[in-house]
Amino acid sequence: MDSVKPDSSQSRRPQPSGPRSGRKHTPKVDKRGLYRRAVKEAFVKLNPRVMLKNPVMFVVYVGTIITALLTIEPNLFGPVSGDNVRSFNGLITIILFFTVVFANFAEAVAEGRGKAQADALRSTKSDTTARKLLPDGSIQEVSSTTLHRGDMVQVMAGDIIPADGEVTSGVASVDESAITGESAPVLKEPGSDVASSVTGGTRILSDELTIRITSDPGKGFIDRMISLVEGAERSKTPNEIALTVLLAVLTLVFLFVVATLPTPANYVNSPVSVTLLIALLVALIPTTIGGLLSAIGIAGMDRVAQFNVIATSGRAVEACGDVNTLVLDKTGTITLGNRLAEEFIPVNGHSLQDIARVALAASVFDDTPEGKSIVRLAENLGAKVNFDKSQAEGIEFSAKTRMSGTNLPDGSEVRKGAVGAVKGFVRSRNGRDTPELDTAYERVSHLGGTPLAVALNDEIYGVIYLKDIVKPGIRDRFNQLRRMGVRTIMLTGDNRITASVIAEEAGVDDFIAEATPEDKIEVIQREQAAGKLVAMTGDGTNDAPALAQANVGVAMNTGTQAAKEAANMVDLDSDPTKLIDIVTIGKQLLITRGALTTFSIANDIAKYFAIIPVIFASARLESLNVMNLASTNSAVLSALIYNALIIPALIPLALTGVKFRPLTANQLLQRNILIYGLGGVIAPFIAIKVIDMAIAAVGLA
Structure with a gap:
């Protein structure tokens, strides 16, 4: 998440x-x-x-x-x-x-x-042999050169992926060294913008995948x-x-x-x-x-x-x-990218164990590195899942809500996300925020971290401190660009305080906080309108x-x-x-x-x-x-x-x-x-x- x-x-x-x-x-x-x-x-x-x-x-x-x-x-x-x-x-x-x-x-x-x-x-x-899935569910072996956009194929461990495509089902490791030169295998699975795309000519190392072909021959x-x-x-x-x-x-x-x-x-x-x-x-x-x-x-x-x-x-x-202008994302470009949960900060009279328990409930369906790190930190503090996961519903993060979480079997709603978004969630359920939340928010932001608020129904339990680190030497590289007359703009979904701290440490010329996908286009168009x-x-x-x-x-x-x-x-x-x-x-x-x-x-x-x-x-x-x-x-x-x-x-x-x-x-x-x-x-x-x-x-x- x-x-x-x-x-x-x-x-x-x-x-x-x-x-x-x-x-x-x-x-x-x-x-x-x-x-x-x-x-x-x-x-x-x-x-x-x-x-x-x-x-x-x-x-x-x-x-x-x-x-x-x-x-x-x-x-x-x-x-x-x-x-x-x-x-x-x-x-x-x-x-x-x-x-x-x-x-x-x-x-x-x-x-x-x-x-x-x-x-x-x-x-x-x-030219490889591909297992093409027919509409009736049967499999037909065909030449990879006959595959067209929209065809469905099945690949298993040891197979060469016959053409470019998107994973529709299955989870498997793929060797992309023929394309990237990188020997480490890459995990491919459906439902992710990044991990679902596969390239023809790469080799599947484990398990099996079902792939929808996205390119015509040649x-x-x-x-x-x-x-x-x-x-x-x-x-x-x-x-x-x-x-x-x-x-x-x-x-x-x-x-x-x-x-x-x-x-x-x-x-x-x-x-x-x-x-x-x-x-x-x-x-x-x-x-x-x-x-x-x-x-x-x-x-x-x-x-x-x-x-x-x-x-x-x-x-x-x-x-x-x-x-003249370089627009860069913060996470993974300016910072190392693997933001990990560093600390739980309880508010509203709740204990550390309380926020750990609620944060764990909000993260059990979150498979991202940040979500997994929250689960690990909560479990290290003794928190356990006390509900039936098969009866619960995971709520994925979206740019619109800026939250993710879990709907529990008893009807309770657990959410974690941007502080402003969680405040709005609590207020919509007739709850109230607390000055302690703003204090914790500012503390994490001034440290250059990302604060995530955690709430259960109409009550806020605290803040998760996600720690990120600016890449070594990145400031010198931006200084080089500045001497060449290139202006750098950092885009981040973080709040303005966190963004300003990271921007100052990295040495970028400008930043846009709480950025949405639309903001990316707007900043590019604005710079281009100025002749850049x-x-x-x-x-x-x-x-x-x-x-x-x-x-x-x-x-x-x-x-x-x-x-x-x-x-x-x-x-x-x-x-x-x-x-x-x-x-x-x-x-x-x-x-x-x-x-x-x-x-x-x-x-x-x-x-x-x-x-x-x-x-x-x-x-x-x-x-x-x-x-x-x-x-x-x-x-x-x-x-x-x-x-x-x-x-x-x-x-x-x-x-x-x-x-x-x-x-x-x-x-x-x-x-x-x-x-x-x-x-x-x-x-x-x-x-x-x-x-x-x-x-x-x-x-x-």
């Missing part, structure tokens, strides 16, 4: 013992095999229809074709003078070709890591996971689209610059060939970020997957990086509307099918604190993209000032060749070689991401300009000079 939490099923979730690495489920990648497949895929991606999706690399692709034709026929666009023209054109073609291949290779490596995980998931999916959870981690459903995110448009505009700008270059060059008697113009264009356009942009996005989804979180799209991962992007976690059916409303909704794997379908991420470990890690990964994705974009544009500026002066230096303007490069051809070749090699050199950074630091947007901008901007300007000058010296030494140009 969770009398102050809108979704009492939350307490049934197996709580993680501490922060998890989230990497147990990630398959070990055969790097040698991965790179071999990536090389093959890089050549497959040379299909023009594939290349057209990347405007920057498509320009390089077209340039490669033109220079290849000029290698075959140097005078294709008019007579060209000079020695070794065909050899120079051939060198340019080879370098441009490998520039395209390296860009494709970066994307293929990123996709390959996702496919490795998909292969591991696919190995858990097999549309189960594992099927969706496979398609998502493979990248089959990946579409460009809004930020990625915006950056692609920006890169296309920059490419057009440099195209105009290069197209107008022959006129001043001819004026100073320094004619420029078509091959040289193409090489110059490729050297100046932002090929670095153009070649790595897709890989960065795919790697972001892969990093989320390594934390055992399945994102439905790159848009969801990217949205994490833009999140909101993230939240949930697992129950009543969380589904809020998960759908949030920009980033993370559903627990142990949650209901409704919650999983409403969310755009699913945490396989069912660890609510994972949301903080996901936001960090999203921030890292944006930081990485920003850093490499800064580096790429700085590269282009440096290459411009390294090459253009050399072209005009041949027209008796030697003083412009400040880098003392060997020749125009050597300068262009050096720039192109650097341009091609920098892409594979940056693949590890694109895949692992720039190291995350909790900084503000202004601090990140300053850091990017200082490190990647300045580095992007300096690196080309050094590399081009070194390559130019090597080219001159071997006599290539």
Whole structure:
């Protein structure tokens, strides 16, 4: 029973013992095999229809074709003078070709890591024989691939669960390690939002279950996971689209610059060939970020997957990086979650044994950790059940009444729950509360605990002190989020005093006490109306509307099918604190993209000032060749070689991401300009000079 939490099923979730690495489920990648497949895929991606999706690399692709034709026929666009023209054109073609291949290779490596995980998931999916329950009660053995939504099946110990479903009867332990990587079995039973959901491909270890299938063939959870981690459903995110448009505009700008270059060059008697113009264009356009942009996005989804979180799209991962507000439940996220009965506080002249006896009667049908802890504490004080349980009626907790309890065989009503709700219950039966109750309520609340009032008919017997503990280190994590500009809001069904104590200890920015399911949607809508992007976690059916409303909704794997379908991420470990890690990964994705974009544009500026002066230096303007490069051809070749090699050199950074630091947007901008901007300007000058010296030494140009 969770009398102050809108979704009492939350307490049934197996709580993680501490922060998890989230990497147990990630398959070990055969790097040698991965790179071999990536090389093959890089050549497959040379299909023009594939290349057209990347405007920057498509320009390089077209340039490669033109220079290849000029290698075959140097005078294709008019007579060209000079020695070794065909050899120079051939060198340019080879370098441009490998520039395209390296860009494709970066994307293929990123996709390959996702496919490795998909292969591991696919190995858990097999065609099994299912025992289908027919309307007449008989059992028919059928293939699991023939099951449809609404079918009823029976599974026994040792069976593989044939498809996603909801438990309708039975209680059994299920091994979900194939999905979560967690070896501990999970108890599944009907009647609970969390514990009734089962996933196809998992194995039942004990007893038997009757399951109603909730997915059609090929549309189960594992099927969706496979398609998502493979990248089959990946579409460009809004930020990625915006950056692609920006890169296309920059490419057009440099195209105009290069197209107008022959006129001043001819004026100073320094004619420029078509091959040289193409090489110059490729050297100046932002090929670095153009070649790595897709890989960065795919790697972001892969990093989320390594934390055992399945994102439905790159848009969801990217949205994490833009999140301004984090909405979190208190129980299980900010606190350890297993609230246990610590003390009985009698009021109204009753003894400790009196409240223990009434609390026991109110909790005998409560199977939640809190309810069981109340039973244990009462029994330790000598209380015993003195009525026939088979003749009594258990009253389940609901968000509306905020109480639970028992209707006894003699007609008496025993209730426990939120103090305000129990007061209302007693008053409705012409009873009265007592000032002692408020004193006990405030005492427990100021301790950061949850006070539950206990009543028998029209009389209040006392308060149960449910103790909860704030997770170690959670305050530091919220401080990190605050430095990134992320506001945290704690939702709890607890009273305002308890909520304020926990909020102060945890370090959240705001809290909402006595929250209902409707409050979750209201707080999200309010933040979104202020222009904020909101993230939240949930697992129950009543969380589904809020998960759908949030920009980033993370559903627990142990949650209901409704919650999983409403969310755009699913945490396989069912660890609510994972949301903080996901936001960090999203921030890292944006930081990485920003850093490499800064580096790429700085590269282009440096290459411009390294090459253009050399072209005009041949027209008796030697003083412009400040880098003392060997020749125009050597300068262009050096720039192109650097341009091609920098892409594979940056693949590890694109895949692992720039190291995350909790900084503000202004601090990140300053850091990017200082490190990647300045580095992007300096690196080309050094590399081009070194390559130019090597080219001159071997006599290539």
